[in-house]
Amino acid sequence: MRTIAHISDLHFGTVDPAIAEALVQDVAARKPSLVVVSGDFTQRARSEQYRQAAKFLKRLPQPQLVVPGNHDVPLWDVLRRVFRPMEKYRRFISDDLMPIFRDDQMLVVGVNTARSFTQKSGWISGRQLQEIHELTCGAAAGLMKVVVTHHPFIPSPRDPEGDIVLDAAEALDRLEQCGIDLLLAGHLHLAYHDDIRSHHKSLKRSVLSVQAGTAISTRLRGEPNAYNWITLVPNQVSVEVRIWNSKAFEQSLITEYERVDHVWRRKAQIPLDQPAIDALKPN
DSSP states (O other), X not given: OEEEEEEOOOOBTSBOHXXXXXXXXXXXXXXXXXXXXXXXXXXXXXXXXXXXXXXXXXXXXXXXXXEOOGGGSOSXXXXXXXXXXXXXXXXXXXXXXXXXXXXXXXXXXXXXXXXXXXXXXXXXXXXXXXXXXXXXXXXXXXXXXXXXXXXXXXXXXTOTTOOOOXXXXXXXXXXXXXXXXXXXXXXXXXXXXXXXXXXXXXOOSOOEEEEOOOSSBSOOSSSOOEEEEEEEXXXXXXXXXXXXXXXXXXXXXEEEEEEETTEEEEEEEEESOHHHHHHHXXX
């Protein structure tokens, strides 16, 4: 069994300090196998915001796998945005834009989808797809294969027009060839998970897409601050959304998936706090 604390959209510069402190305590107490942060460490890619984010990361458990988001690219500093968009991210957070975590049960690959020539949207380049293809197709049989991006591959029902990876279906066509099991993302500030085929009808492989809300930012979109606690065992995935209740992070909803005949099927959905569940339901 492996556990992943999936955190996203920190947005230092718009952070609630009490929530940030509670998140550190909650994740540390649960001792995950891996901490994943799927982008937007800062609100405006300013040096002080990056410094705060870096200090925060150091307080979270290791190992960690992190990727940048579109807010981590300078918006107003045009020269840096065009010619050195990842300079501060590389300096303060990580120099690795395609990080890899591997053990005897899972392979997790992070991919940078943030781009300098667009404010919100993101995509995966052909070169990145080729690198993912080589890493995952050559992996040992039996590993759970996970890809982490900032931009999701499917929209949430609460934001059906929300930004997803540009040309997502084409990218997924390459990813499914190597048996990707799970996609982790953020960006929309909405907690949501489903089979990618709920949106991309032409795809053949069942892949589970899991999106996290904003963990500690005040930039809410109708849902409470939250992060995902993901449990992986062979052919089974459990996604627990842990929400901020104004005092601490608590369980709100646990959804269990089981792979049957190569298809991820929702096995059970266990609500633990009805008001919290109502906050996470589509409008």
